[in-house]
Amino acid sequence: MSPLKKTKEAEYVKILILRTIGNFLILSSVFMVAKTFYQPVQQEIRYFIEKQANKQYIVVSSKEEAVFRLQKNNQPKGALNSLLNVKPFEVLVPEDPNFSVVIPKIGANARIIANVDVSNEKVYLEALKKGVGHAWGTAFPGEGGHVFLFAHSTDYFWNVGTYNAVFYLLDKLEKQDEINLFYKGQKYKYQVVERRIVDPSQVEYLTRKTDREFITLQTCWPAGTTLKRLLIFAVRVAD
Secondary structure, three states: OOHHHHHHHHHHHHHHHHHHHHHHHHHHHHHHHHHHHHHHHHHHHHHHHHHHOOOEEEEOOOHHHHHHHHHHOOOOOOHHHHHHOOOOEEEEOOOOOOEEEEEHHHOEEEEEEEEEOOOOHHHHHHHOOOOEEEEOOOOOOOOOOEEEEEOOOOOOHHHHHHOOOOOOOHHHOOOOOEEEEEEOOEEEEEEEEEEEEEOOOOHHHHHOOOOOOEEEEEEEEOOOOOOEEEEEEEEEEOO
């Protein structure tokens, strides 16, 4: 084989290897982006469709009450609802009557894991695979203090999909929107009064004090990243 032919073959092999590596990196990047943003995008699409169809979520305390409300509201779908295949309303029964959060505006319904150590990464990441975390040392519903709940936290941005997605749509909440907590079989109703976007280092909100019973809901922001924290503040109101 001539030296010229050997050189051309070597260059071909080199180009082939570089193309293979390049294609692998591109596919890996596409996969990571899809994995990171799949759940946020899925939730955004669901919310948009349900909003266009004027879907309503009804919060109840038990399965028996859910059956009653379903029978009472057994109405045919409208044209848009039928076209989008969306139920005109849906009854939300708390995942766990002992401790759950239900937010009708965004169709959120999840079990709350009590007394999660927010200073222990391994502990709180494990808890967030099961539900929403309740920060250790903060109050419980009905105690008249500050209840701190968090979800959709992660160690690395590409690992977001591993954890509970119930708070992905938290940014849709506005003043006077309703948040319901169920604790030891009793329902507690709260109303949104404020929202803030803060740096992850601003942990002083964990120990915030007030003269009214209130809750803080925390999630990572923007959805699918760990850059900031979105905080929703709500005060207890009469049910």
